[in-house]
Amino acid sequence: xxxxxxxxxxxxxxxxxxxxxxxxxxxxxxxxxxxxxxxxxxxxxxxxxxxxxxxxxxxxxxxxxxxxxxxxxxxxxxxxxxxxxxxxxxxxxxxxxxxxxxxxxxxxxxxxxxxxxxxxxxxxxxxxxxxxxxxxxxxxxxxxxxxxxxxxx
Amino acid sequence: xxxxxxxxxxxxxxxxxxxxxxxxxxxxxxxxxxxxxxxxxxxxxxxxxxxxxxxxxxxxxxxxxxxxxxxxxxxxxxxxxxxxxxxxxxxxxxxxxxxxxxxxxxxxxxxxxxxxxxxxxxxxxxxxxxxxxxxxxxxxxxxxxxxxxxxxx
DNA sequence: GTTTTTCTTGCAACCTAATTGCAAAAACAC
DNA sequence: GTGTTTTTGCAATTAGGTTGCAAGAAAAAC
Numbered sequence: 287x288x289x290x291x292x293x294x295x296x297x298x299x300x301x302x303x304x305x306x307x308x309x310x311x312x313x314x315x316x317x318x319x320x321x322x323x324x325x326x327x328x329x330x331x332x333x334x335x336x337x338x339x340x341x342x343x344x345x346x347x348x349x350x351x352x353x354x355x356x357x358x359x360x361x362x363x364x365x366x367x368x369x370x371x372x373x374x375x376x377x378x379x380x381x382x383x384x385x386x387x388x389x390x391x392x393x394x395x396x397x398x399x400x401x402x403x404x405x406x407x408x409x410x411x412x413x414x415x416x417x418x419x420x421x422x423x424x425x426x427x428x429x430x431x432x433x434x435x436x437x438x439x
Numbered sequence: 440x441x442x443x444x445x446x447x448x449x450x451x452x453x454x455x456x457x458x459x460x461x462x463x464x465x466x467x468x469x470x471x472x473x474x475x476x477x478x479x480x481x482x483x484x485x486x487x488x489x490x491x492x493x494x495x496x497x498x499x500x501x502x503x504x505x506x507x508x509x510x511x512x513x514x515x516x517x518x519x520x521x522x523x524x525x526x527x528x529x530x531x532x533x534x535x536x537x538x539x540x541x542x543x544x545x546x547x548x549x550x551x552x553x554x555x556x557x558x559x560x561x562x563x564x565x566x567x568x569x570x571x572x573x574x575x576x577x578x579x580x581x582x583x584x585x586x587x588x589x590x591x592x
Numbered sequence: 593g594t595t596t597t598t599c600t601t602g603c604a605a606c607c608t609a610a611t612t613g614c615a616a617a618a619a620c621a622c
Numbered sequence: 623g624t625g626t627t628t629t630t631g632c633a634a635t636t637a638g639g640t641t642g643c644a645a646g647a648a649a650a651a652c
């Protein structure tokens with residue numbers, strides 16, 4: 287399936303009616319992302335998610351969309367600070383909604399369940415700062431806890 | 440090349456003489472690892488390393504040894520708390536010497552340079568603890584800083 | 593409007609790191 | 623020594639991530 291904004295089916299699929307659509311488009315625009323068909327659909331799926339997700343998850347949420355199109359949308363969103371990308375400790379790359387203004391130095395703590403693989407965002411637990419040796423320049427920090435989540439105990 | 444402890448070339452390759460060899464063997468034995476030829480050679484390469492390393496690094500240090508043999512040695516060492524395994528934030532799995540007694544809850548901070556890919560261990564910076572929601576059971580924690588290292592500035 | 597140019601998308605293919613199956617070799621038990 | 627178990631090297635596979643490219647869509651130029 288090819289996603290195009292001019293497509294009638296795109297409008298139907300996405301309840302293309304005024305306000306809601308506008309605000310999603312504007313949100314992308316505000317972050318410097320041109321709101322194309324694929325990007326609007328992907329963003330619509332992600333914008334309300336609580337935890338972290340992998341490319342594979344988004345593929346399941348949008349089964350008609352091509353893997354590489356999703357991949358490129360996620361990468362673009364990450365580059366424009368709509369998402370934050372990190373490794374989940376189980377060999378997978380995950381994304382979560384980014385609410386940082388400006389620098390990413392102090393994001394929140396993540397928790398990956400070694401049983402089910404889900405990654406949780408503990409948004410109220412900010413990453414405690416540590417001091418680095420001189421001449422080491424921090425760009426971002428990750429704090430990852432591995433263990434058993436509430437659903438798997 | 441097949442690695443065997445009975446092999447004359449193994450003895451020569453590895454300066455198999457008394458004390459040193461014994462203490463390396465014993466260190467493996469103390470951690471419940473049977474000291475085979477491959478494991479002794481791998482451990483001998485790792486035991487004095489400062490920073491973290493990837494499988495690929497060990498392959499370069501032991502060019503005659505098979506990748507999967509090294510892989511299995513590293514996995515075994517990790518299982519027996521000789522090494523600590525983690526993701527370096529650049530999509531690679533890295534290892535560092537583990538000096539934890541018992542639990543891994545509070546390891547040290549790691550720093551990965553986004554330019555050269557090297558991962559440093561800041562052993563004097565222990566990971567500051569965070570509190571988790573009830574019903575989330577911690578097994579281990581990782582604190583990873585990404586940025587530019589002293590050699591790349 | 594039409595044409596030209598640029599950007600986006602879907603598909604297939606590729607890459608790289610990690611991992612496994614298996615048979616031969618080595619180590620171990622007797 | 624023989625028989626059994628473990629280890630090793632090789633080849634192959636998996637899986638996640640990524641890219642090249644041609645066709646389609648959007649934007650710009652006319």
